[in-house]
Amino acid sequence: MERGEAAKRRGGGGGGHGGKKRCRSSEEGVEEREGGAGDPALRGWPSSEGREQIQLLEETLDEFTENRSDDLVVSLYQMDLDRALFLLRSYLRIRLQKIENYMVHISKTNLWNRLSEQEQRFAKRCIEIMEKHLEQSVLSRLPYGYQSMLKQSISSEEDDMVPEPQLDTFVFCKTKSDVGAFQLDDTGEEIVDLVADDLYVLRYKSIRGLVDGGRIDLV
Amino acid sequence: MLSYYDIDDILLGEEPISVVFQIGANGVGLLDPGSETNNVEKSAKVDLPFWLAHELFLRQAVSINVPSCYSLKTRKEIQADAACVDLRFRSPYFYELGCKLLPLVADKSIGPFLRYTFTSRYKEILCKSHSITGATPKFSSKLTKEESLLLEAARSSMVAFKKWRVGGSRLEKASILGRKRKPTMPTQPSGP
Amino acid sequence: MAGQSNPHLSIFSAPEVEFLAEDEVVEIVPNIKMDAVNMICGDFGPFFPQIATKVPLWLAVALKKRGKCSIRPPEWMFVERLTHVLEAERESPREFQPLPFHYVEMSKLLLDNAHEDIPDIYMVRSLIEDIRDVRFHKVETGLETISGRTHAVKLKNLSAMEVNIVRPFMVRALQAFYKHDSPEMIQQPESTVNRRAQVVDRGPRNIFVTVTGLNMILSVVAKSRDAFVVNNASFGAAAAAVSTTVMNCSL
Numbered sequence: 010m011e012r013g014e015a016a017k018r019r020g021g022g023g024g025g026h027g028g029k030k031r032c033r034s035s036e037e038g039v040e041e042r043e044g045g046a047g048d049p050a051l052r053g054w055p056s057s058e059g060r061e062q063i064q065l066l067e068e069t070l071d072e073f074t075e076n077r078s079d080d081l082v083v084s085l086y087q088m089d090l091d092r093a094l095f096l097l098r099s100y101l102r103i104r105l106q107k108i109e110n111y112m113v114h115i116s117k118t119n120l121w122n123r124l125s126e127q128e129q130r131f132a133k134r135c136i137e138i139m140e141k142h143l144e145q146s147v148l149s150r151l152p153y154g155y156q157s158m159l160k161q162s163i164s165s166e167e168d169d170m171v172p173e174p175q176l177d178t179f180v181f182c183k184t185k186s187d188v189g190a191f192q193l194d195d196t197g198e199e200i201v202d203l204v205a206d207d208l209y210v211l212r213y214k215s216i217r218g219l220v221d222g223g224r225i226d227l228v
Numbered sequence: 229m230l231s232y233y234d235i236d237d238i239l240l241g242e243e244p245i246s247v248v249f250q251i252g253a254n255g256v257g258l259l260d261p262g263s264e265t266n267n268v269e270k271s272a273k274v275d276l277p278f279w280l281a282h283e284l285f286l287r288q289a290v291s292i293n294v295p296s297c298y299s300l301k302t303r304k305e306i307q308a309d310a311a312c313v314d315l316r317f318r319s320p321y322f323y324e325l326g327c328k329l330l331p332l333v334a335d336k337s338i339g340p341f342l343r344y345t346f347t348s349r350y351k352e353i354l355c356k357s358h359s360i361t362g363a364t365p366k367f368s369s370k371l372t373k374e375e376s377l378l379l380e381a382a383r384s385s386m387v388a389f390k391k392w393r394v395g396g397s398r399l400e401k402a403s404i405l406g407r408k409r410k411p412t413m414p415t416q417p418s419g420p
Numbered sequence: 421m422a423g424q425s426n427p428h429l430s431i432f433s434a435p436e437v438e439f440l441a442e443d444e445v446v447e448i449v450p451n452i453k454m455d456a457v458n459m460i461c462g463d464f465g466p467f468f469p470q471i472a473t474k475v476p477l478w479l480a481v482a483l484k485k486r487g488k489c490s491i492r493p494p495e496w497m498f499v500e501r502l503t504h505v506l507e508a509e510r511e512s513p514r515e516f517q518p519l520p521f522h523y524v525e526m527s528k529l530l531l532d533n534a535h536e537d538i539p540d541i542y543m544v545r546s547l548i549e550d551i552r553d554v555r556f557h558k559v560e561t562g563l564e565t566i567s568g569r570t571h572a573v574k575l576k577n578l579s580a581m582e583v584n585i586v587r588p589f590m591v592r593a594l595q596a597f598y599k600h601d602s603p604e605m606i607q608q609p610e611s612t613v614n615r616r617a618q619v620v621d622r623g624p625r626n627i628f629v630t631v632t633g634l635n636m637i638l639s640v641v642a643k644s645r646d647a648f649v650v651n652n653a654s655f656g657a658a659a660a661a662v663s664t665t666v667m668n669c670s671l
Binding site: 161169170171172173 | 231233
Binding site: 063066069079081082084085086088089090092093095096099177178179180181193194199201207208209210211212215228 | 436439442454455457458459460461478479482483486488571572573574575576577578580583587590591594595598
């Protein structure tokens, strides 16, 4: 039986590195989630490709169903799709959660560029709604000088009411390859030899560069 | 930087602190229940919430007395049997308050004292933490906020694991997730 | 539910860790003929009766549930091997034996879904339980030895589920020690304290002795480049060598 156009496209082009893609998005999911305790949005928006993959799989599934293929095969593809969607949703939710928690902070820093277009729209709307809410319920009733959503009072030099992610925390991480002697504090007193494929608990602040550079995975 | 909206930070600000006024203050008699005028006299000893004491200290209007939970008596009790001392009763924010007071008072031994207290009680918390039956309500009720969060972190994580191990519900699908998505809106992210 | 686990308690829920484990590859022996499948997670098959092939665990379980295959337990899931691992775990209190990163979840999935494919299933189940208990006990013993500011802990061979269980406590504990054993908190006492501190070295924070006038704790932070982390690649040692030793002594 003809396996369908979409399946062929997948088999030919995308199938080979399909596995990698899943792995990658799964890792990202992991990292983003771990980042809940760490960075508000660790990675740039990754996955227009992932989306294509899913669309392709949905097409395949449709074709199978129309062609009345073997029920077993259809159900396996359905499961694969469900798993991918589950992961993607989980990943999106974590990002949305971080955006909700730290929207103002994100909008003020270069983290903003790591959001997808839709996420930027979401964040903007969130901020607007929060502003309006605080304005109507509290701020408009306060005396002049205390009406800012960002500053406690007019004498505050910086925005001291903006929640920021707590980066000064410990994370569990796994080294991908040998990193070698690595400095953990500012003074250079604490040095650890990071060996490939070992599990460590380290301070996020000190290894942030390694995480961004993809040399170490958060678990 | 602590979050402005952190509820524990806000509650900590309410902890009463005994201060001595270094200057006379007019018009704030309500701060001193013993005052017969509307003023607080110089050298008057008054209990203020921590946030106010802190602000006045920065303006050199008051000096701060070390609260009794860091007193010699408490220290001796901690030394005798750290885990038995009811620290929550003394101050649920024993550690946090101590950290904030340290720069404001002359007695720098609070720092090492906090560390000693935490280290000694940590062992006790640890050995009760990952076993579900371990921590009796009597024990938990003596813990400060920070300590009970630590205990609870371990306990709930173990409970969740045990629940998973004996079966329990596998990831359940919300009904909306089972629905097939329309191909017209393939890029719509799911809402929170 | 995805993304709805409380981020403050644990980053993953146990079922989510299980989900990740389902991508691990196992060997199955199909009893049907089926063409290759091109999944998002990779290409598998084609499948022929009695010819072993490798698939992700979730696919294996799905086929197994429909009676289309038997699953070959991974080589570490046999009694002999597990007995050996358990002995080794007991004999070496300072390190964890190498087991698959997802051994807890994989064994549960296989024991639950493929019981007739696993020889000596009761034995296997109880051995894995014992191994997990011994290992977790080691984790606790390690945690016990943390007594001061620690920059790094090495936990070679600790598995995903074990990490997930201990993470909430460990992160909090390390943070607390980091805060309470900071140079800002443990500064040299000033002259208001009746005994003067003997400051050995004011520069680096690694060596200093603090004497508090009241409770007489002598705290020594050992100066050692490696002291804060395990030298011989095990948690026990890491914890034992944790940088700060607090001794109680009367001066």
